[in-house]
Amino acid sequence: MMRKILVAGNWKMHGSKTMVRSLLEGLLKGSSMNGNADLAVFPSFPYLSLTESILSGSHIQWGGQTLNPNAQGAHSGETSGSMLADMGCRYVLVGHSERRSIYAESDVDVALRFKAALDTGLEPVLCVGETQEEREGGQTEAVVGRQLDAVIGSVGMDAFNHAIIAYEPVWAIGTGLTATPQQAQSVHAFIRDKLSSLDVIISDQLRILYGGSVNGSNAVELFAQSDIDGGLVGGASLTAEDFLAIYSAAA
Numbered sequence: 538m539m540r541k542i543l544v545a546g547n548w549k550m551h552g553s554k555t556m557v558r559s560l561l562e563g564l565l566k567g568s569s570m571n572g573n574a575d576l577a578v579f580p581s582f583p584y585l586s587l588t589e590s591i592l593s594g595s596h597i598q599w600g601g602q603t604l605n606p607n608a609q610g611a612h613s614g615e616t617s618g619s620m621l622a623d624m625g626c627r628y629v630l631v632g633h634s635e636r637r638s639i640y641a642e643s644d645v646d647v648a649l650r651f652k653a654a655l656d657t658g659l660e661p662v663l664c665v666g667e668t669q670e671e672r673e674g675g676q677t678e679a680v681v682g683r684q685l686d687a688v689i690g691s692v693g694m695d696a697f698n699h700a701i702i703a704y705e706p707v708w709a710i711g712t713g714l715t716a717t718p719q720q721a722q723s724v725h726a727f728i729r730d731k732l733s734s735l736d737v738i739i740s741d742q743l744r745i746l747y748g749g750s751v752n753g754s755n756a757v758e759l760f761a762q763s764d765i766d767g768g769l770v771g772g773a774s775l776t777a778e779d780f781l782a783i784y785s786a787a788a
């Protein structure tokens with residue numbers, strides 16, 4: 538099964554109108570439609586409208602960094618899936634480690650957001666991954682397995698027809714410490730095997746991205762692994778040159 542690589546840039550809480558405009562114009566100028574790889578960016582909410590106006594009709598897609606599980610109502614400060622869809626988003630990140638650790642999103646909260654994303658026609662990118670302590674304690678598969686089970690238990694395996702998984706070891710995010718291609722591949726294979734016991738075809742077609750200090754130099758070897766289908770990129774997605782180097786590695 539040839540899965541199309543996805544190179545996704547998570548800008549986190551970075552940006553300004555000037556930065557967003559020049560970054561997106563740089564990406565448009567420096568990349569083109571590619572049969573082997575998709576390109577997507579995840580700006581903060583205030584810049585989604587600008588992003589839509591610049592990228593609309595291009596080969597680059599965009600998404601939100603999180604969503605509220607409710608459809609609408611008295612939730613000041615929150616953003617719903619239908620609002621993201623209205624801004625032309627194709628994707629939304631769900632359960633990023635910063636949401637889990639800083640904003641206390643539990644496995645149950647993550648599952649609710651995943652379901653809300655699907656209900657509003659968005660493709661959720663479900664982030665999973667273990668901390669340094671959990672890895673050292675030999676808990677990596679137990680933690681990732683638990684994070685997956687919470688979502689599968691809530692929405693069922695069929696939902697993964699329209700979803701993406703991102704394996705992001707917490708100790709590798711923003712630290713410059715990338716998992717080795719072998720360490721990443723081993724967890725990706727664990728994820729795919731686990732899901733294939735529920736549905737072989739869906740599991741085979743599912744894109745599993747790696748995230749955690751991906752850059753232009755380590756991307757080629759990471760993307761060459763049989764179960765790594767792209768990257769969720771933080772720091773290196775904030776300049777067009779660095780992000781495009783990763784897209785070239787995928788293409």
Ligand code: PGA
Nearest residue numbers: 710711749750770771772
């Ligand atoms: P990083 O972030 O590439 O800066 O490690 C990845 C992420 O948080 O998605």
